[in-house]
Amino acid sequence: MIDSDSFDPRDLRNAFSQFATGVTVVTTIAPDGERIGVTANSFTSLSMDPPLVLWCPGRHLRSLPAFETASHFAINVLASDQQHLSKQFATGSTDKFDGVPLREGIAGIPVLEGTLATFECETVARHEAGDHVIYIGQIQRYAHAAADPLVFHAGSYHGTTTQRSTEGS
Numbered sequence: 001m002i003d004s005d006s007f008d009p010r011d012l013r014n015a016f017s018q019f020a021t022g023v024t025v026v027t028t029i030a031p032d033g034e035r036i037g038v039t040a041n042s043f044t045s046l047s048m049d050p051p052l053v054l055w056c057p058g059r060h061l062r063s064l065p066a067f068e069t070a071s072h073f074a075i076n077v078l079a080s081d082q083q084h085l086s087k088q089f090a091t092g093s094t095d096k097f098d099g100v101p102l103r104e105g106i107a108g109i110p111v112l113e114g115t116l117a118t119f120e121c122e123t124v125a126r127h128e129a130g131d132h133v134i135y136i137g138q139i140q141r142y143a144h145a146a147a148d149p150l151v152f153h154a155g156s157y158h159g160t161t162t163q164r165s166t167e168g169s
Contacts, residue, residue: 023078023150025089026055027110028070035097035110036066039090042132043075051139053119056132062092064133070123072107073137077117080148085112106140117144 027037042056053075057064067073078086089096101113105120112118121137128134 023086024055025076025078025085025112025115026057026067026073027076027112028067028073029108029110030066031069033108034066036063036070037089037096037110038063039086043077046136051142052124052136053121053139054134054136056129056134058132060131067123067135068126068133070109072105072109072120072122072140073135074105074109074111075117075119075121075137076112076115077119077144078150079114079116079145080150082115082150086150115145116147116149118142 022041022043024040024043025037026040026043027035030036038057038061040055040057044054046052046054055073055075057067061067085100088100097110102110103113105111105118106122109120111120119137119139120141121139123135124138125136126133127136
């Protein structure tokens with residue numbers, strides 16, 4: 001057991017990485033019309049009534065100013081065959097959207113086609129949280145498909161095995 005006064009940042013990061021997460025690409029549009037997208041695994045559902053989600057970009061994110069001024073964003077949940085999109089949106093590329101099938105979402109936000117799920121959201125709150133910012137979005141439109149998710153665990157992508165719940169049997 002490690003006490004808070006002796007945390008090693010790398011070891012703490014290794015501990016956090018033991019929680020398997022889905023992988024998303026969060027998109028928005030800047031005031032000048034530039035499409036913005038970033039790979040993120042800090043996403044979760046928050047509330048059913050009203051329908052809310054949250055995601056937490058780091059303060060170091062170069063595109064953070066665009067999210068700060070944007071009224072809307074989309075969470076694009078990646079399927080297991082979309083690892084290339086995760087990598088493409090995690091780079092500092094000048095046009096991360098090159099070759100990516102898109103549609104225009106609410107308020108002109110870019111929405112990735114062919115993903116496992118999409119949530120088009122209006123930003124309703126931002127909260128400072130250490131070296132990150134918590135964004136809360138109210139879902140305005142969503143879609144989903146039947147496919148296997150892209151999962152990230154301990155610094156690597158992983159496949160999943162679907163197991164049906166036996167609850168109630």
